[in-house]
Amino acid sequence: MGEQNEGFNSTKQILKLNEGEKTKVRGWIYRKRDLADNIFIVVRDSEGIIQTVLPRKNAPQDLVSLAEKSTIESSVVIEGIVKNDERAPGGKELQIENLSIIGLSDDFPIKGGESIDYLLDIRHLWLRSRKLTSIMKIRQSVLEGLREYFKKNNWWEVNPPILTQSAVEGGATLFEVNFFNKKAYLSQSAQFYLEVMIFSLEKVWAITPSFRAEKSRTRRHLYEYYHLEGEAAWMGMKDMMNHVEGLIKSAIKKVLEDRLEDLEIVKRDTNILENSLKTNFPEITYDEAILKLKNKGINIKWGDDIGADEEKVLTEYFDTPFFLTMFPKHLKSFYMKIDDSRPDVVLGFDLEAPEGYGEVVGGSQREDSYEKLYKRIVEEGYNPSDYQWYLDLRKYGTVPHSGYGLGVDRLVTWIAGLDHIRDSIPFPRFRERIYP
RNA sequence: GCCGGGGUAGCUCAGCAGGUAGAGCGCCCGGCUGUUAACCGGGCGGUCGAGGGUUCGAGUCCCUCCCCCGGCGCCA
Numbered sequence: 001m002g003e004q005n006e007g008f009n010s011t012k013q014i015l016k017l018n019e020g021e022k023t024k025v026r027g028w029i030y031r032k033r034d035l036a037d038n039i040f041i042v043v044r045d046s047e048g049i050i051q052t053v054l055p056r057k058n059a060p061q062d063l064v065s066l067a068e069k070s071t072i073e074s075s076v077v078i079e080g081i082v083k084n085d086e087r088a089p090g091g092k093e094l095q096i097e098n099l100s101i102i103g104l105s106d107d108f109p110i111k112g113g114e115s116i117d118y119l120l121d122i123r124h125l126w127l128r129s130r131k132l133t134s135i136m137k138i139r140q141s142v143l144e145g146l147r148e149y150f151k152k153n154n155w156w157e158v159n160p161p162i163l164t165q166s167a168v169e170g171g172a173t174l175f176e177v178n179f180f181n182k183k184a185y186l187s188q189s190a191q192f193y194l195e196v197m198i199f200s201l202e203k204v205w206a207i208t209p210s211f212r213a214e215k216s217r218t219r220r221h222l223y224e225y226y227h228l229e230g231e232a233a234w235m236g237m238k239d240m241m242n243h244v245e246g247l248i249k250s251a252i253k254k255v256l257e258d259r260l261e262d263l264e265i266v267k268r269d270t271n272i273l274e275n276s277l278k279t280n281f282p283e284i285t286y287d288e289a290i291l292k293l294k295n296k297g298i299n300i301k302w303g304d305d306i307g308a309d310e311e312k313v314l315t316e317y318f319d320t321p322f323f324l325t326m327f328p329k330h331l332k333s334f335y336m337k338i339d340d341s342r343p344d345v346v347l348g349f350d351l352e353a354p355e356g357y358g359e360v361v362g363g364s365q366r367e368d369s370y371e372k373l374y375k376r377i378v379e380e381g382y383n384p385s386d387y388q389w390y391l392d393l394r395k396y397g398t399v400p401h402s403g404y405g406l407g408v409d410r411l412v413t414w415i416a417g418l419d420h421i422r423d424s425i426p427f428p429r430f431r432e433r434i435y436p
Numbered sequence: 437g438c439c440g441g442g443g444u445a446g447c448u449c450a451g452c453a454g455g456u457a458g459a460g461c462g463c464c465c466g467g468c469u470g471u472u473a474a475c476c477g478g479g480c481g482g483u484c485g486a487g488g489g490u491u492c493g494a495g496u497c498c499c500u501c502c503c504c505c506g507g508c509g510c511c512a
Contacts, residue, residue: 305509431504
């Protein structure tokens with residue numbers, strides 16, 4: 001049995017009805033204006049808004065007093081007749097014949113002009129805004145586009161753990177939890193678990209919350225973020241870059257297909273999104289990047305990290321996402337495979353979003369030799385016994401393979417053109433904020 | 437962790453040669469009104485982030501602490 005709508009039409013559907021048709025709508029009061037001859041009540045639902053009007057003349061007194069009593073954000077059910085009127089938003093309105101207040105709202109604290117800080121304190125109410133509603137829909141379409149791509153290419157979705165015993169890299173930025181008097185941590189990455197799974201499923205992916213306790217005060221960091229990770233056997237770095245490009249394009253395409261109205265509500269210029277679908281994402285190696293930066297007069301040399309400012313300069317060369325590849329070994333993690341012809345370079349890649357948004361994906365071919373991996377772990381000062389099961393994978397039928405991590409929230413932030421990552425997710429965990 | 441900005445009415449902010457605390461929005465009352473974040477008049481509303489110090493007197497000067505915002509580093 002499907003879901004019943006009990007004779008209701010959504011605000012969007014009402015805009016398609018003909019003059020004179022009778023219908024019912026339910027939602028929340030978005031705006032209200034109590035005038036001499038009419039009471040205007042603009043109703044909001046998940047799809048949009050519709051203006052309803054109660055002409056005071058000839059209306060029963062109890063209906064008028066109910067309309068007068070209703071407040072912004074009260075939930076209501078309204079029955080009425082569709083009228084065409086140019087003065088109404090969308091060109092149609094509903095003439096009220098009956099009104100019930102389901103839940104009367106107290107004075108709603110958001111009136112316009114509030115500070116971000118205050119709005120974050122009442123995020124549970126702020127999420128009703130049309131802008132955040134549209135962003136949540138865009139996020140959904142991003143996820144849908146990603147998922148479709150995996151399905152089309154026969155990847156398997158798996159569910160790795162979030163409570164873990166060891167870090168993928170480093171240890172200073174982990175959230176510690178008490179696991180029956182043993183130290184455990186909230187996962188920073190599912191990469192190692194996914195690497196386990198490729199030995200049976202070959203191509204696997206997962207979306208899991210990842211946690212990083214780094215005190216990052218930037219507009220692109222969350223302490224808790226949605227981490228999409230992929231790992232596949234038999235794939236080299238280039239194969240994986242092609243996959244990532246297809247994956248990102250699938251998400252962009254889905255949003256452009258399904259969410260044009262919402263992109264307009266969040267005022268996203270769609271040109272860059274459309275361009276990104278038309279061309280191949282360019283690749284620039286670390287070596288080339290350093291040259292370009294030097295030519296721009298920036299004081300940087302081979303081996304230096306490419307920071308946010310440098311990244312922004314590189315962004316100016318491209319109007320689509322682009323790959324940055326082949327990094328100096330010492331800048332990257334121990335599990336990245338070393339280039340056969342250059343022992344100081346690893347087969348790593350980042351995908352940078354244009355317009356100054358920066359890194360969205362980080363990936364690499366993984367080191368598949370037991371001896372080399374063991375050596376790298378020791379070199380980095382880690383204890384190989386902490387990585388025993390991970391090292392095991394290289395002892396029982398090791399296979400060339402590659403993988404990556406994608407920041408879902410960062411991708412949404414770029415695609416929706418947001419100025420801060422906090423709005424890409426309903427309840428952002430950033431700075432020291434944990435409420436609501 | 438570092439650099440910069442800030443905490444004054446429910447909300448957004450002004451006030452600083454130290455001298456009895458202000459505006460706009462919201463709310464309440466009245467007026468006007470097919471309104472689009474409506475408009476006009478009046479009213480209610482403040483331990484000036486916390487603690488300590490200087491002073492006849494501190495929102496304003498000094499010290500300590502807390503919180504928030506923008507950015508860096510780190511990363512996705």
